[in-house]
Amino acid sequence: xxxxxxxxxxxxxxxxxxxxxxxxxxxxxxxxxxxxxxxxxxxxxxxxxxxxxxxxxxxxxxxxxxxxxxxxxxxxxxxxxxxxxxxxxxxxxxxxxxxxxxxxxxxxxxxxxxxxxxxxxxxxxxxxxxxxxxxxxxxxxxxxxxxxxxxxxxxxxxxxxxxxxxxxxxxxxxxxxxxxxxxxxxxxxxxxxxxxxxxxxxxxxxxxxxxxxxxxxxxxxxxxxxxxxxxxxxxxxxxxxxxxxxxxxxxxxxxxxxxxxxxxxxxxxxxxxxxxxxxxxxxxxxxxxxxxxxxxxx
Numbered sequence: 001x002x003x004x005x006x007x008x009x010x011x012x013x014x015x016x017x018x019x020x021x022x023x024x025x026x027x028x029x030x031x032x033x034x035x036x037x038x039x040x041x042x043x044x045x046x047x048x049x050x051x052x053x054x055x056x057x058x059x060x061x062x063x064x065x066x067x068x069x070x071x072x073x074x075x076x077x078x079x080x081x082x083x084x085x086x087x088x089x090x091x092x093x094x095x096x097x098x099x100x101x102x103x104x105x106x107x108x109x110x111x112x113x114x115x116x117x118x119x120x121x122x123x124x125x126x127x128x129x130x131x132x133x134x135x136x137x138x139x140x141x142x143x144x145x146x147x148x149x150x151x152x153x154x155x156x157x158x159x160x161x162x163x164x165x166x167x168x169x170x171x172x173x174x175x176x177x178x179x180x181x182x183x184x185x186x187x188x189x190x191x192x193x194x195x196x197x198x199x200x201x202x203x204x205x206x207x208x209x210x211x212x213x214x215x216x217x218x219x220x221x222x223x224x225x226x227x228x229x230x231x232x233x234x235x236x237x238x239x240x241x242x243x244x245x246x247x248x249x250x251x252x253x254x255x256x257x258x259x260x261x262x263x264x265x266x267x268x269x270x271x272x273x274x275x276x277x278x279x280x281x282x283x284x285x286x287x288x289x290x291x292x293x294x295x296x297x298x
Contacts, residue, residue: 002167005227006050009175013039013046037271045269045278049174053167057156058099060167064153065095071145071275074266078256078276079137087117087138094146098153106154110147114139145276148283151290158298165229169293172227176239177285180216180246187211201254204247213243229297241292242285249284253277 016039024036052063068091076083090113097106118138122131152173156166188208196204220239224230230238253276257265266274 005171009046041269041271061095061099061153065091068146068149072141074274074276075141075145078265081137091146101157110142114142144283148287152286154290168227173289176216176242177246177282179219180212180243181281183215184208184212197251201251209247216243234296241288245284245288246281249281253280
């Protein structure tokens with residue numbers, strides 16, 4: 001099932017590439033440079049993800065740890081706060097706890113170490129005038145890019161009759177999260193009228209939100225029974241939760257960027273912006289979906 005699902009992703013990418021090339025041929029005046037760049041980046045993302053998710057569990061965990069590292073580094077650059085290298089050690093330790101299935105320690109490690117270590121460190125090396133701002137920003141960075149995001153990696157650890165069960169859960173989460181982003185964008189562009197958070201993200205509309213959530217619920221209803229142990233009602237609820245939480249993650253990251261005064265979080269992914277621009281929704285959907293499926297199916 002994993003191989004068939006990945007093959008479907010590649011088929012969709014091929015279709016998107018062909019459609020884009022056809023439009024460029026038929027409409028030469030159309031500026032398709034950014035779309036072409038986005039599709040090329042998606043090719044790189046999907047190829048890399050396919051290789052990792054098809055490999056052994058330690059490889060997938062290492063991949064998620066790398067994503068957390070790059071996301072945290074990008075976040076610290078974005079907010080212009082010096083982050084000592086030794087503080088990055090929380091990342092491998094966090095993913096080791098996942099690898100050894102130490103769930104209780106995982107729940108305590110980042111929140112507790114972030115509270116104790118970041119505050120104590122700033123007392124000794126920081127300026128009191130910016131103490132609260134710096135500690136809060138660092139703690140939020142840990143929670144967002146390491147703790148919340150690593151819940152997606154925890155899906156690999158769920159027991160399953162199928163050896164690929166955990167990987168299929170990850171694939172389900174990522175597919176619905178990205179589908180929700182795309183659906184909300186398309187619905188908002190086509191029939192969006194009423195703005196939801198005009199001061200944070202003027203492009204977000206109520207019609208886009210509702211249309212995206214409904215689309216995500218339908219997608220969950222279709223692929224949920226194929227990739228997960230969810231029944232019909234649970235699949236609909238999972239789609240609802242992912243749709244709403246994905247929107248929340250998107251607008252929260254928009255609020256951070258607007259507070260700082262930047263459009264993109266970085267330039268790591270051509271055509272998409274930074275890594276945080278690509279995973280902002282996942283930061284919220286990962287823990288929401290993890291706890292939903294943990295307590296409803298396992």
